[in-house]
Structures are given as C-alpha cells and as structure tokens.
Amino acid sequence: MERIAPGKVNLGLSLLGRRPDGYHELHTLFAALSFGDRLHLEPIPEGIAFRGRYGRRNLAYRAASAYLEKAGWPGGVRIVLEKNLPEGAGLGGGSSDAAQVLLALKALYPAEVDLFSLALSLGADVPFFLLGGVAEARGVGERLRPLALPPLPVVVFASGLRLLTPLVYREVKPHDFAPELPVEAILEALARGEEPPYWNSLEGPAFRLHPELQEVKARLRALGLKGVLLSGSGSAFFGLAEDEAHARRAVEALRRTGYARWGFLGGNHGAFAADGGPLPPSPGGA
Numbered sequence: 001m002e003r004i005a006p007g008k009v010n011l012g013l014s015l016l017g018r019r020p021d022g023y024h025e026l027h028t029l030f031a032a033l034s035f036g037d038r039l040h041l042e043p044i045p046e047g048i049a050f051r052g053r054y055g056r057r058n059l060a061y062r063a064a065s066a067y068l069e070k071a072g073w074p075g076g077v078r079i080v081l082e083k084n085l086p087e088g089a090g091l092g093g094g095s096s097d098a099a100q101v102l103l104a105l106k107a108l109y110p111a112e113v114d115l116f117s118l119a120l121s122l123g124a125d126v127p128f129f130l131l132g133g134v135a136e137a138r139g140v141g142e143r144l145r146p147l148a149l150p151p152l153p154v155v156v157f158a159s160g161l162r163l164l165t166p167l168v169y170r171e172v173k174p175h176d177f178a179p180e181l182p183v184e185a186i187l188e189a190l191a192r193g194e195e196p197p198y199w200n201s202l203e204g205p206a207f208r209l210h211p212e213l214q215e216v217k218a219r220l221r222a223l224g225l226k227g228v229l230l231s232g233s234g235s236a237f238f239g240l241a242e243d244e245a246h247a248r249r250a251v252e253a254l255r256r257t258g259y260a261r262w263g264f265l266g267g268n269h270g271a272f273a274a275d276g277g278p279l280p281p282s283p284g285g286a
C-alpha cells in the first residue's frame with residue numbers, strides 16, 4: 001500500500017493566548033500541499049518493521065505502535081518512509097506521516113479505534129492530516145472545520161535552518177498575541193488572487209530567534225509572490241504565485257539557495273502531483 005503524506009502551510013496563524021496546559025490557543029487555516037512524503041506499508045505477521053530516520057522515535061513508528069496497541073495487536077506492519085519534505089520546517093512532515101500511518105492501519109486492520117484522539121496524542125498538527133484539504137482550526141489545532149478552496153499555485157522555500165517548534169513557542173511573548181483571523185476576507189482575497197489579510201503570530205518569535213529569516217521573506221516578496229508568510233513555526237516560507245509559469249520561475253530563482261518547490265494547495269480532492277495532474281487516490285480514502 002502506497003500513501004502520500006502531504007505537507008501543509010498555515011494560511012494565517014493567530015495566537016489568541018496561552019492555555020492553562022502551557023499550549024497556546026490558536027486560530028489558523030491549514031492547507032494541504034500537493035506534494036509530500038511517500039510511505040509504503042504492508043502487513044506482516046507481527047511487530048513493526050520500520051525503515052526511516054530516528055527509528056522508534058519517528059512519528060510514523062509511534063503512530064503504528066499507538067494504533068496496533070489500541071487495536072490489540074491484530075498483526076504487524078512493515079513501513080518504508082521516503083522523506084521528501086524538509087524536517088523541522090513548519091510543513092508538518094512528521095505529523096503528516098503519522099496521520100497516513102493511522103489511516104493505512106485502520107484500512108489494514110479495522111478496529112473500533114478513535115483515530116482522532118490517537119492523532120491528537122501524537123501532535124497538534126496530526127488531526128488535520130486525517131482530513132487533508134483545507135480546514136479552519138482552533139484549540140491547539142484539533143477543532144477543525146473543513147473549507148473549500150480552488151487549487152492555488154504555491155511556492156515553498158526552506159533555507160535549511162531547522163527551527164524546533166517548542167523553541168519558537170517558548171519565545172512567544174504577550175505582545176505576540178493577536179485577534180482572530182478574518183477568515184471570510186482571507187478566502188475572498190485568495191479566490192481573487194489578491195494579497196490576503198492574514199498574518200502568522202509565530203513570525204515575531206521566529207524572527208527574534210533568527211533575524212536572517214526577514215531577508216528570506218523579502219526575497220520571496222521580491223519575486224512577486226503574494227501572501228508570503230512563515231509556515232507554522234518555520235523555517236519554511238510560502239507564497240502564492242499568479243500561475244504555474246510564475247511558480248516555476250520563482251522556484252528556478254530560489255533553488256540554488258535551499259529547498260524550493262511549487263505545487264498546488266487547497267482543493268479538497270486529495271493530493272495532486274506537483275505538475276498539477278491528480279495522483280491516484282491513496283487506498284483507504286483520505
């Protein structure tokens with residue numbers, strides 16, 4: 001069984017405040033990308049045979065172990081993980097891998113397991129990846145409302161700087177908090193190809209930790225991309241291109257200085273190949 005684990009960007013991320021549990025209340029729009037990691041999974045009599053970095057600490061391994069434990073070890077699984085997303089870049093790579101493992105194991109070994117709470121226990125971004133597409137999220141990222149967006153050409157760039165999410169959140173100060181995102185106005189601007197009225201509250205902390213990120217953002221803007229924003233806790237940025245040709249030109253200008261890729265975001269029709277053609281739907285839905 002092959003599955004694509006798409007990356008994500010946050011089409012706006014507002015931190016509303018700090019919660020008693022130490023996490024932050026957020027309001028964000030998740031949008032899945034048309035490219036990501038690739039996982040190959042096959043049933044084996046027992047145990048978890050995993051090929052990928054970090055071994056048992058890998059989120060894909062941890063998702064397999066969590067599901068099989070809850071399902072009463074009906075069998076085992078072999079997982080081969082092909083990473084295409086940069087790590088620690090704010091593109092949700094590990095979280096997406098974990099979600100695809102949960103969906104695949106539910107198809108391989110159906111059981112009365114609440115995937116959603118299992119996903120949340122693995123990480124705040126994991127529940128979104130059970131849905132994919134585009135969704136408004138509140139809470140720590142688990143209260144999801146699916147949204148519809150036409151597939152938009154998007155450019156993603158990561159300079160290679162690893163920004164660990166907990167460190168960025170630890171840098172958050174009270175003046176980084178902001179109001180709720182204007183969701184309808186953002187969706188309208190995106191549909192019209194105008195500059196969306198969104199922001200990412202984590203840019204402040206990230207830029208305080210790594211001021212050089214401001215220059216990366218300026219470079220993407222200078223290429224004519226709209227809505228240039230840090231994705232999640234970074235260090236990747238994304239920007240919206242006028243069309244495919246513009247996206248290709250921007251990637252050409254960026255590719256010598258880091259991870260540069262274009263694709264489509266939005267659309268609730270699952271993953272697309274980066275050239276815009278649809279990938280075969282991954283078995284087991286979603």
Ligand SMILES: C[C@](O)(CO)[C@H](O)COP(=O)(O)OP(=O)(O)OC[C@H]1O[C@@H](n2ccc(N)nc2=O)[C@H](O)[C@@H]1O
Binds near residue numbers: 022024122123126165
């Ligand atoms: C930055 C985002 O990626 C935006 O989508 C998410 O908020 C982070 O999602 P994630 O990487 O899955 O985060 P987790 O692995 O669950 O949490 C890592 C650390 O980030 C901080 N964290 C995460 C989410 C949140 N709403 N508030 C937080 O303060 C916590 O210190 C937590 O220990």
Ligand SMILES: Nc1ncnc2c1ncn2[C@@H]1O[C@H](COP(=O)(O)OP(=O)(O)OP(=O)(O)O)[C@@H](O)[C@H]1O
Binds near residue numbers: 054086088232
């Ligand atoms: N399958 C995995 N893919 C990538 N990183 C993983 C994976 N499993 C564990 N990790 C560890 O988790 C860290 C964060 O990985 P991930 O790629 O999810 O970060 P991210 O892209 O910033 O995600 P997010 O946007 O959710 O913060 C990595 O730096 C790595 O140490």
